Amino acid sequence: MTISRSDDKPRHLLLIHLSDLHIRSDTDPVLERIPEIAPALRSLTESVSGLVIIVTGDIAFSGSEEQFLAGWTALDKLRETLKQDLDKIGDEVNVYVVAIPGNHDLDLSSPDNIRPVLLNNVRQAGLSKPESDNVAGCVRPLAT
Numbered sequence: 001m002t003i004s005r006s007d008d009k010p011r012h013l014l015l016i017h018l019s020d021l022h023i024r025s026d027t028d029p030v031l032e033r034i035p036e037i038a039p040a041l042r043s044l045t046e047s048v049s050g051l052v053i054i055v056t057g058d059i060a061f062s063g064s065e066e067q068f069l070a071g072w073t074a075l076d077k078l079r080e081t082l083k084q085d086l087d088k089i090g091d092e093v094n095v096y097v098v099a100i101p102g103n104h105d106l107d108l109s110s111p112d113n114i115r116p117v118l119l120n121n122v123r124q125a126g127l128s129k130p131e132s133d134n135v136a137g138c139v140r141p142l143a144t
Contacts, residue, residue: 011049016041018053024061026070034074035113038081045086051095053079064107075099091122 016037021030045051053075060067080096086093 011131012047014048016053019056020058021071022058022061023067023071031074034078037078046089051082053097057106060105063105065082122140
């Protein structure tokens with residue numbers, strides 16, 4: 001995407017897409033790779049007017065607080081490094097992180113977890129396969 005600015009220099013919005021990190025702990029090997037992202041992008045940042053790091057699903061392996069803390073710490077360091085790199089070029093550039101949770105981002109170990117209750121109700125109702133109408137009703141956007 002090209003963005004016009006008052007100085008007539010073409011500017012671009014840079015999107016970085018990360019997915020399925022599945023971080024198990026603060027020593028997970030994937031965390032060693034995240035700092036390598038900023039140097040790999042330096043050649044793309046000269047005409048950037050905005051940068052968004054998009055993380056789609058499964059930051060954590062099993063939704064624990066420790067796993068999220070390790071993931072967010074690494075992502076925040078990446079955001080800060082990219083911001084510093086972009087600020088050195090000249091114009092101040094905003095860098096954002098947007099995350100969309102996945103199924104592994106749920107902590108299913110909690111005694112308050114609703115999943116076993118729902119599965120038990122499905123089994124008791126004799127539903128081995130959900131009907132497409134039921135699935136459609138569950139995923140339909142709520143009216144605003």
